Amino acid sequence: MTDDEKFFERLRGDAASLRYRADDATLARIGARIQEQIAPNATLAELLASWFRPLAAGLAAIALAAAIGLTLNTNDSTFGEQQVEIVMGGDTYLVGD
Amino acid sequence: MANDDPLEARVIARVQDGDAEAYDVLVSKYLPRVIAIAWGVVRNAHDAEDLAQEAFVRAYQNIGRFRTADPFGPWIGRIVMNLALDVMKHRRKFRHEELAGTEPAARRDNSDVMAMSNDIGTRIDAAIEELPEMQRLVARLHLVEEMEHAEIADLTGLSDGTVRSHLSHARAKLKEKLADLYD
Numbered sequence: 605m606t607d608d609e610k611f612f613e614r615l616r617g618d619a620a621s622l623r624y625r626a627d628d629a630t631l632a633r634i635g636a637r638i639q640e641q642i643a644p645n646a647t648l649a650e651l652l653a654s655w656f657r658p659l660a661a662g663l664a665a666i667a668l669a670a671a672i673g674l675t676l677n678t679n680d681s682t683f684g685e686q687q688v689e690i691v692m693g694g695d696t697y698l699v700g701d
Numbered sequence: 702m703a704n705d706d707p708l709e710a711r712v713i714a715r716v717q718d719g720d721a722e723a724y725d726v727l728v729s730k731y732l733p734r735v736i737a738i739a740w741g742v743v744r745n746a747h748d749a750e751d752l753a754q755e756a757f758v759r760a761y762q763n764i765g766r767f768r769t770a771d772p773f774g775p776w777i778g779r780i781v782m783n784l785a786l787d788v789m790k791h792r793r794k795f796r797h798e799e800l801a802g803t804e805p806a807a808r809r810d811n812s813d814v815m816a817m818s819n820d821i822g823t824r825i826d827a828a829i830e831e832l833p834e835m836q837r838l839v840a841r842l843h844l845v846e847e848m849e850h851a852e853i854a855d856l857t858g859l860s861d862g863t864v865r866s867h868l869s870h871a872r873a874k875l876k877e878k879l880a881d882l883y884d
Contacts, residue, residue: 623845631729
């Protein structure tokens, strides 16, 4: 190795200490900012989901309540149509309808 | 140049499929280097961080055009280098002291002190800063970022011969300025 080469080898070794090194907090902050900027579609999807999720839950609750109501109503109607047989003193009476 | 990191190739494929969170793997891997490259050109921590952020966002926006088999590092390096050189052009246009060759140290901010590890480092840094712009850029990439000629050529868009020429001139001037350093 010539003197010139030795000089630049040593220079390169010392110059490497001049490399800029961002600290971990800076790297994390920039990483978060990049994610913020590149994920607009995901944010939009999440926004829509956050709007539709309670709406869907509300509609489901209304549908469930309606179904239960209809079932009860149907049962009541069925019960009302049934005739009850009462036997008293040898005579049979039908109650209902 | 082929990508010899299969994990990176898979991550790039996922990002191309729309997985934005997978991009974090590439950001974590290359962000320190990208900031360092930008800082080497603009010499300002705040600008370097903004440029690195901008480079990663642009790379993401154009990831569809990127060939999965290629390594991501040189590509993001070229993007940030172009952005940093644009900033320098902008500065030259609007700052008279740049044209007049005013002492470059005047435009350093306090954060630059972080990189000055010792007196030798300070002297080397000052000597590099006194070089003409392209020699300074090439010398910094070669000496500080420890890049080889081909890598510098790829990053800057200069030919290999031009890089060698700039570096040869830079070395001669640095030897002259720093001759006493290693006596």
